[in-house]
Structures are given as C-alpha cells and as structure tokens.
Amino acid sequence: MPTPIIQFIDVFKSYQNGSQPVTALKEVNLSLDAGDFVTIMGPSGGGKTTLLNLLAGLDLPDQGQIILNGRKISDFSDHELTLLRRKEIGFVFQFFNLMPTLTVMENVELPLLLAHSSRTDGQRIKTLLDYVGLWHRADSFPAELSGGEMQRVAIARALVHQPVILLADEPTGNLDSENGLRIIDLMRQAAADFQTTVVMVTHNPQVAAIGNRHFEIRDGKLTDLTA
Numbered sequence: 001m002p003t004p005i006i007q008f009i010d011v012f013k014s015y016q017n018g019s020q021p022v023t024a025l026k027e028v029n030l031s032l033d034a035g036d037f038v039t040i041m042g043p044s045g046g047g048k049t050t051l052l053n054l055l056a057g058l059d060l061p062d063q064g065q066i067i068l069n070g071r072k073i074s075d076f077s078d079h080e081l082t083l084l085r086r087k088e089i090g091f092v093f094q095f096f097n098l099m100p101t102l103t104v105m106e107n108v109e110l111p112l113l114l115a116h117s118s119r120t121d122g123q124r125i126k127t128l129l130d131y132v133g134l135w136h137r138a139d140s141f142p143a144e145l146s147g148g149e150m151q152r153v154a155i156a157r158a159l160v161h162q163p164v165i166l167l168a169d170e171p172t173g174n175l176d177s178e179n180g181l182r183i184i185d186l187m188r189q190a191a192a193d194f195q196t197t198v199v200m201v202t203h204n205p206q207v208a209a210i211g212n213r214h215f216e217i218r219d220g221k222l223t224d225l226t227a
Contacts, residue, residue, distance in 0.1 A: 001148045003070050004031045004032055004033055004067075004167065005032055005033060005034050005036075005068070005069055005164060005224045006030065006031070006055065006066075006067070006068060006165065006197060006199075007030065007031050007032075007065070007066070007067040008028045008029055008030035008031075008054075008064065008065075008066055008222075009029060009065040009066075009067070009083075010026070010027055010029060010063065010064040010066035010117055011029075011054070011061045011063070011066060011067075012025060012026060012027060012028075012029040012061060012062050012063040013025040013050055013054065013059070013061050013062055013220075014062055015136060015184075019068060023051040023160040023220050024047050024220055025047050025050055025054075025061075025220045025222075026219075026220040026221050027053065027064075027221070028051070028064070028221075028222045029222070030128050030215075030222060032197050032199070032213065033197070034073070034164075034195045034196075034197055035192060035195045035197065035213040036191070036192050036197050036198070036199070036212060036213050037187070037188050037191045037198045037200075037210070037212035037213070038198060038199045038200065038211055038212075038213040038214075038215065039055055039200050039201075039202055039207065039208040039209075039210070039213070039214050039215070040193075040199065040200065040201050040202070040203075040208075040215045040216070040217055040222075041202060041203065041205070041214075041215070041216050041217075042216050042218050043141075043187065043218060045148070046217045046218045046219060046220070047203075047217045047218075047219075047221075048201045048217055049050075049169075051222070052167050052169060052199070052201060054066055054073075055068075055089075055165065055167055055199060056085060056089055056091070056167055057073055057081040057084050057085060057089075058085075060073060060202045061073075062075075062144060064175075068084070068088075068164075068165070069088065069164055073084055085153075086111065086114055086161070087161055087163075088155060088163055088164045089163050089164070089166075089167060090111075090157075090158030090159055090161070090163035090165070090166040090167070090196070091158055091166075091167050091168075091169075091173070092151070092154050092155055092158050092167070092168040092169070092171045092183075092187070093154065093168075093169055093170075094170040094171065094173040094174050095167050095174055096142070096147075096150040096151055096153075096154050097154065097155075098142040098150055098153060098154060099142075100141065100142050101141075102141075102142075103138065103139050103140060103141055103222060104134060104137050104138050104139070104140050104141075104142075104145070104153050105122075105125055105138040105139065105178075106151065107142070107153055107157055108125045108128060108129060108143045108157045108160050109125055109158065109160070111160055111161045112160060112161055113155060117150065124160060124195075125219050126138075126166070127206075128156040128159055128160055129153075131156065131159075131190075132152040132153070132155055132156045132186060132210065133152065133154070134149060134152055134153060137149065138155075143226075146177050146179075146180070147174060147176075147179060148175055148179030148182060148183065148203065148208060149177070151172075151174075151175060151183050152172060152183070152186065154158075154171075155183070155187060155190065159190060159194060159196065162194065163196055164195070164196065164197065164203075165196065165197050165199065166190070166196050166198045166199070167193075167199050167200075168199070168200040168201070169189065169197060169200075169201050170201060170202060170203065171183055171184075171187070171200065172184060172202065172207055173203070174206060175202075177206075180204070180207065181206075181211035184207050184210050185210075187200070188210060188211070193222070198211075212226075213226050214226050
C-alpha cells in the first residue's frame with residue numbers, strides 16, 4: 001500500500017485564553033492519500049483553523065505526531081517549515097488574497113519567485129491559466145476581474161509550484177452559489193489531474209458533499225463521515 005501523504009496520530013493542541021487553557025484538538029487521527037479531496041465542516045471555534053494551521057506547519061501539536069509525505073513535522077527546522085509552505089503546500093483563501101498591483105500572470109508567478117524557482121519561463125503559468133480558463137485575462141489586474149475569476153486565479157497560483165497538498169479555507173464563502181460550485185468542481189478536477197491532496201474547510205453542506213472524504217470537527221474532536 002502507498003504511504004499516506006498526511007497522517008495525524010493522536011494529535012492534541014491547546015491554547016491559552018487569558019489564564020485558562022483551551023483545548024482546540026483532542027486525540028485527532030487522520031490518514032489521507034494523494035489525490036484525496038477532503039472536506040471538513042464544523043462550528044466556529046470547533047478546531048477547523050487549528051487543523052489547517054497544523055497542516056501548514058504554522059503551528060506544532062502539543063502531543064502526537066503529524067507526518068507529511070513521510071516526514072514528521074516536529075523534525076523540521078523553522079527554515080525547512082518555510083520551504084515546506086513555499087514548495088509543497090498551496091493555499092486558497094476566502095478573500096482570494098491576490099496582489100492588487102500585479103497582473104493575473106504575475107500573481108500566478110509569485111510563488112515561484114518566492115521559492116527562487118527556475119520554472120518561471122511562463123509556460124507553466126500559461127498552462128495553468130488555460131486550465132482555469134483565464135489565459136485571456138493574463139494581463140488584467142485583480143480589480144478588473146469578477147469574484148469567480150479571482151478565485152480561479154488563486155487556484156492557478158496555488159497549483160503553480162506543483163504542491164503535494166492544497167489547503168482551502170472557505171474558498172466559496174465570498175462567491176454566489178453558481179460560481180462557488182464551479183470553483184469546487186475545478187478544485188476536485190485539479191486534485192485528480194495533479195494528484196494533489198486537497199483539504200478544504202467549509203460551512204456549506206452542499207459543497208462539503210462533493211469531496212471523496214468527509215469530516216466534521218466539533219469541540220476539537222474529528223469524526224470521519226465518509227460513507
């Protein structure tokens with residue numbers, strides 16, 4: 001059997017709220033493979049953001065192990081965690097987070113420049129903008145795009161460095177239902193085409209049902225709802 005891309009093994013995480021400790025995650029166990037499209041639902045404060053932060057290497061567990069692509073997160077140095085986020089993890093946000101002074105093409109190229117990649121010849125960028133249907137807007141600025149177009153640019157940007165994992169935080173939350181479903185279809189197709197493991201947080205049950213793995217997180221406990 002192939003080695004899972006992501007593993008959480010008995011993970012606990014807590015924070016201080018004033019003088020009081022707050023447990024954000026309790027004994028979380030998770031195993032995901034390449035190409036999985038994972039949706040996670042749950043109430044505010046249930047642990048969704050903590051889970052994404054741990055997956056991104058922005059935080060470390062208090063107890064337990066997180067293994068990404070065969071390596072324990074706790075073994076990474078700060079520099080290695082930065083390289084992990086730049087080279088192996090893509091991010092898609094609710095509010096797009098495009099740079100307003102850069103063109104569509106320059107926004108997609110940005111992760112390659114940050115990673116000091118040599119793959120900035122334009123062909124990879126053109127391929128991805130064709131993939132999301134926006135090569136004809138390559139020289140446009142974000143303010144000239146619709147919300148759905150901006151999110152498609154954000155997906156191209158998230159995929160340009162060929163990440164192992166794509167983390168999506170409410171990617172349809174700022175879109176109407178038609179554009180939201182189009183974005184989810186695009187991300188699902190990208191997971192299959194690029195064998196990228198997509199982990200998406202959403203409040204929308206219709207969106208959550210599209211993934212091949214479904215979870216709920218509530219009061220720090222992760223429950224697998226996959227049929």
